[in-house]
Amino acid sequence: MVRKFVLFLLIAFTGSVFAQKATLNEAAPNFKLVDSNDNEHSLRDFAGKNVVLEWINYDCPFVKKHYDAKNMQNLQKKYTAQNVVWLTICSSNKGKQGNFSVEEINKRSKKHDAKFTAYLIDEDGKVGKMYGAKTTPHMYIINAEGVLVYAGGIDDKATTDVKDVKGAKNYISLALDELLSGKSVSTQSSTPYGCSVKY
Amino acid sequence: MFKKIFQIFLFCVIISLNLLAQTKSNANAKIVVDSYLLNQNHTIPIGILIELENDWHIYWRNPGDSGMPTSIDFDLPDGVTISEIRWPAPKAFEYDGLASYGYEKQVLLLADLLVPENYALSSIEITADLKSLICKDVCIPFNTSVSTEVDLVNNFKADNQISRLFSETVRGLPGVKQNIDFSVKLNDEFITFKIHNPEIKPAEIESLYFLPYQNGIFKNSIDQKFLQKENNSELVVEFDHFRIEEPKEIYGLLVYDFGNPDKSRKVYEIKKLLIN
Numbered sequence: 001m002v003r004k005f006v007l008f009l010l011i012a013f014t015g016s017v018f019a020q021k022a023t024l025n026e027a028a029p030n031f032k033l034v035d036s037n038d039n040e041h042s043l044r045d046f047a048g049k050n051v052v053l054e055w056i057n058y059d060c061p062f063v064k065k066h067y068d069a070k071n072m073q074n075l076q077k078k079y080t081a082q083n084v085v086w087l088t089i090c091s092s093n094k095g096k097q098g099n100f101s102v103e104e105i106n107k108r109s110k111k112h113d114a115k116f117t118a119y120l121i122d123e124d125g126k127v128g129k130m131y132g133a134k135t136t137p138h139m140y141i142i143n144a145e146g147v148l149v150y151a152g153g154i155d156d157k158a159t160t161d162v163k164d165v166k167g168a169k170n171y172i173s174l175a176l177d178e179l180l181s182g183k184s185v186s187t188q189s190s191t192p193y194g195c196s197v198k199y
Numbered sequence: 200m201f202k203k204i205f206q207i208f209l210f211c212v213i214i215s216l217n218l219l220a221q222t223k224s225n226a227n228a229k230i231v232v233d234s235y236l237l238n239q240n241h242t243i244p245i246g247i248l249i250e251l252e253n254d255w256h257i258y259w260r261n262p263g264d265s266g267m268p269t270s271i272d273f274d275l276p277d278g279v280t281i282s283e284i285r286w287p288a289p290k291a292f293e294y295d296g297l298a299s300y301g302y303e304k305q306v307l308l309l310a311d312l313l314v315p316e317n318y319a320l321s322s323i324e325i326t327a328d329l330k331s332l333i334c335k336d337v338c339i340p341f342n343t344s345v346s347t348e349v350d351l352v353n354n355f356k357a358d359n360q361i362s363r364l365f366s367e368t369v370r371g372l373p374g375v376k377q378n379i380d381f382s383v384k385l386n387d388e389f390i391t392f393k394i395h396n397p398e399i400k401p402a403e404i405e406s407l408y409f410l411p412y413q414n415g416i417f418k419n420s421i422d423q424k425f426l427q428k429e430n431n432s433e434l435v436v437e438f439d440h441f442r443i444e445e446p447k448e449i450y451g452l453l454v455y456d457f458g459n460p461d462k463s464r465k466v467y468e469i470k471k472l473l474i475n
Contacts, residue, residue, distance in 0.1 A: 021440070023440070024441060059337065060338065061332070061338060061339060061340050062267075096336075097336065097337050129296075132440055132441065134264045134265060134297055135264070135265050151441040152441060152443070158267050158268065159267065159330065160267065160332065160340045161330075189415075189441045189442065189443050190415070190443055191414050191415035191443055193262075193265075193266075193267060194265060195265055195266075195334075195337075195338050196264065196265035196266075196294065196295075196297060196299070197265075197295075199295045
């Protein structure tokens with residue numbers, strides 16, 4: 001555990017100095033954002049844990065698909081129970097779709113029964129651009145060593161139909177199951193789909 | 200208390216109706232049929248005509264960095280088949296260093312209905328289920344089912360406006376030219392095309408870019424580095440930073456812009472296997 005932590009710090013520090021653009025199989029760039037409850041979080045806070053980054057816009061039809069189907073919440077609940085950290089990030093700029101007050105964010109998150117670890121607000125889009133987030137949703141997985149091991153879509157059905165969730169190949173659960181059983185992620189990228197991030 | 204509940208209910212109904220009205224009025228679709236003669240090869244030209252309100256767009260077969268590919272599922276009577284959709288060349292919508300591909304105002308997606316000779320019925324009904332996304336600054340699903348009846352007894356003459364639309368669309372379809380000669384060189388970050396197109400003088404080209412049919416391999420952008428040489432053009436296309444796989448083929452559109460209002464762009468479909 002300590003070894004993993006030290007390794008994570010080494011990789012994260014190196015990452016923060018040299019690699020500000022997220023790249024698969026390299027240290028995930030560190031960032032610091034405030035959540036909807038005014039708490040600050042840094043990626044480094046979660047050293048030694050698997051971390052999911054989920055880009056969100058509650059008004060996007062693709063995000064609605066996964067939340068109305070309870071797909072996203074079920075993933076959040078299942079994997080946070082297994083010590084995975086789930087960070088939901090909104091990079092919608094002020095005045096653009098998906099940018100809400102913290103009261104509205106918390107109200108909608110409660111309504112959806114969301115089970116993320118924190119909803120982080122990235123209003124200037126710096127973190128979104130650092131990770132190359134294009135769509136909502138757009139998903140990333142960082143392993144316990146702080147390495148980015150997945151970037152892409154939530155699944156392989158690029159539609160807005162709730163009924164397509166059931167038969168879809170879910171890349172997030174596949175990747176997390178592999179990581180949690182000590183294996184490496186077999187599908188490291190897929191084409192993300194969704195609404196454009198409203199930078 | 201009840202008054203408040205009723206007010207909330209009324210508010211919800213108004214919002215739902217508004218949303219429904221908005222979806223219905225921002226775009227509409229129908230099946231249109233071009234003129235045909237039945238004593239020929241029973242190939243009937245049809246199209247899905249999609250019309251959009253100002254500033255709304257719909258997506259190409261590869262939507263680019265966001266959106267959703269437009270898809271059409273046909274419901275046809277037994278024995279009747281349909282060709283692949285022929286997609287007009289899309290426009291690129293660039294924003295924040297990203298790009299999507301699609302259409303504005305109006306697009307006609309073409310196909311040929313293939314009816315066997317001596318078909319028993321005197322007419323057939325065809326239905327097309329369109330699944331798509333339309334976007335402006337926000338996006339909304341545009342899913343609709345459209346039908347039309349096709350007469351199999353009498354020759355059909357489409358009205359002039361529809362015929363003209365078919366002719367213009369066919370003229371503007373990407374050309375498939377066997378004599379475009381191109382080679383590619385791959386490295387880790389990008390692919391370099393060397394293109395010799397005998398129909399076009401390199402000096403006339405203002406910009407040149409490649410639009411792939413498959414998403415997720417190449418960076419979506421029309422801002423591709425292009426070099427004019429005497430007899431050929433060199434084009435550098437970056438890979439997507441998180442590309443899903445190494446390219447097995449080059450399949451997509453080469454788009455030439457001439458910077459001359461009198462010369463409209465030329466689009467060619469190119470295809471080459473990279474792996475044997």
